[in-house]
Amino acid sequence: MSNQHLVAVVGAGPAGIYGARKLTEAGHRVVLINRDIKPGGLAEYGIFVDKEKMKTGLRKQFKRILADPKVFYLGHVMVGQNQPLSLKDLQDMGFGAVVVTAGAQGTKKLGIEGEEAVGVYHAKDVVYHFNSLPPFAERQFEIGRRVAIIGMGNVMVDIANWLLNLKKIDEVVVVARRGPLEKAYDDSEFEYIDMYLDNADMKQEIERISGSLTAVGQDVAAITQKMVRQGEPLEGRRLTFRYLCSPNKVVANAQGRVAVLEAEENEMVLQDGKTVAKGTGKTRRIEVDCVIYAIGDQVDASLGLPFSRGAFVTNPEKLAGEPNPAVYQPYDPEQKKALDGIFVAGWSRNASVGLVGVAKKDAELGMKVVNEYLANKAGLSAGEMEAKIEGLIGTLKQKGVTVVTKPGVELLEGAEQEAAKARKTWDFKYTSDEKMLEVIAARRAGK
Numbered sequence: 001m002s003n004q005h006l007v008a009v010v011g012a013g014p015a016g017i018y019g020a021r022k023l024t025e026a027g028h029r030v031v032l033i034n035r036d037i038k039p040g041g042l043a044e045y046g047i048f049v050d051k052e053k054m055k056t057g058l059r060k061q062f063k064r065i066l067a068d069p070k071v072f073y074l075g076h077v078m079v080g081q082n083q084p085l086s087l088k089d090l091q092d093m094g095f096g097a098v099v100v101t102a103g104a105q106g107t108k109k110l111g112i113e114g115e116e117a118v119g120v121y122h123a124k125d126v127v128y129h130f131n132s133l134p135p136f137a138e139r140q141f142e143i144g145r146r147v148a149i150i151g152m153g154n155v156m157v158d159i160a161n162w163l164l165n166l167k168k169i170d171e172v173v174v175v176a177r178r179g180p181l182e183k184a185y186d187d188s189e190f191e192y193i194d195m196y197l198d199n200a201d202m203k204q205e206i207e208r209i210s211g212s213l214t215a216v217g218q219d220v221a222a223i224t225q226k227m228v229r230q231g232e233p234l235e236g237r238r239l240t241f242r243y244l245c246s247p248n249k250v251v252a253n254a255q256g257r258v259a260v261l262e263a264e265e266n267e268m269v270l271q272d273g274k275t276v277a278k279g280t281g282k283t284r285r286i287e288v289d290c291v292i293y294a295i296g297d298q299v300d301a302s303l304g305l306p307f308s309r310g311a312f313v314t315n316p317e318k319l320a321g322e323p324n325p326a327v328y329q330p331y332d333p334e335q336k337k338a339l340d341g342i343f344v345a346g347w348s349r350n351a352s353v354g355l356v357g358v359a360k361k362d363a364e365l366g367m368k369v370v371n372e373y374l375a376n377k378a379g380l381s382a383g384e385m386e387a388k389i390e391g392l393i394g395t396l397k398q399k400g401v402t403v404v405t406k407p408g409v410e411l412l413e414g415a416e417q418e419a420a421k422a423r424k425t426w427d428f429k430y431t432s433d434e435k436m437l438e439v440i441a442a443r444r445a446g447k
Helices: 014-025 052-066 087-092 123-130 154-166 199-208 210-215 220-227 356-374 382-398 406-422 433-444
Strands: 006-010 029-033 071-074 097-100 120-122 146-150 171-175 238-242 245-252 258-271 274-287 290-293 342-344
Touching: 006 014, 006 087, 006 382, 014 029, 014 052, 014 097, 014 356, 029 382, 052 071, 071 382, 071 406, 087 097, 097 356, 120 123, 123 154, 123 290, 146 154, 154 171, 199 210, 199 220, 199 238, 210 220, 210 258, 245 274, 258 290, 342 356, 406 433
Parallel strands: 006 029, 006 097, 029 071, 097 342, 120 290, 146 171, 146 290, 171 238
Antiparallel strands: 245 258, 258 274
């Protein structure tokens, strides 16, 4: 009896690719199914555009993993409800396990009045735009000259970097529920935008909230020393912060565009040793042309797994094993049972937590659970696996899907590298699926 299995991995970002490696190391064959034409996910379309060393290094790692003949790549394939493939389709085709590593493709909103105005966007959509991911790459974003970013993590820094250094807008206003010490961005990342910080405004802002900082035992003088430098913002562009503010309304102008962000002023209180923002009932108005939510992501419920409060529901039981298998098993709360043969990992399991390294570790732990699950099931012969892969491709073609496999990706990457060289830049991406498919077809025809 064969102990080799055919595993479908949905999503070819870091979790999917590193997870595929762990599955092939156990002797299994992997069909890596990806929404995008090119693999890479967050590493390709989420890391800031000028981080050449990081992106190049990850691309090389991914290329080596995908070169394994036990990994079969299918790009430009949508999976989910009302899509060419569903998770149930994959199970019915005889895959030994289906692993969802599609990231967190859903977007969070605050649910405040007016957030449907022109000029209110989610950070992920903006990041995809400046990283040239179709269809976001060719979408129009009404940015204006003054932008509020809600949230103060590393994604905020990336967007401020794009707005100030590349778009050269007049001002970025960072709006945060709590104070300076509760920031979530890394100081090393902040250096990319530090030169635009309006230090006089920062000093004034810390003075404004000093009473609340003192009330929770924070040292105002030390915070001022840490956050305020000498000098004026570079080239007149400004980066400012509005702390202790919870947005509660977007006010549009007569044209339906963002004009004002209204926020409730907070005070900080200690709860169980942690600082918590508490509304005061007072409001302030921040005049801006655009509002960008950098408040994290949620998973895409349309994939068809049980969903609650922005996440896929996983098994609440504590199961034996290390890691705990339950956290990687989707769970049907109505039937009160785990979904047999389906697993989640990476941001599909825990949205917006960490970056590539965290996704890699989570996928590797998750694949240990999958491999243990498969060890107790009858496997397939090589011929049976080949037949199932051919059957899957045939089904997709019947449904009109233009599937891109590894040779197609290599042709596309070659064309993009030549285009980058001609433009004397380190990186170049085609910005629409249609253009990518056209380039692949032309290269295949020798044109």
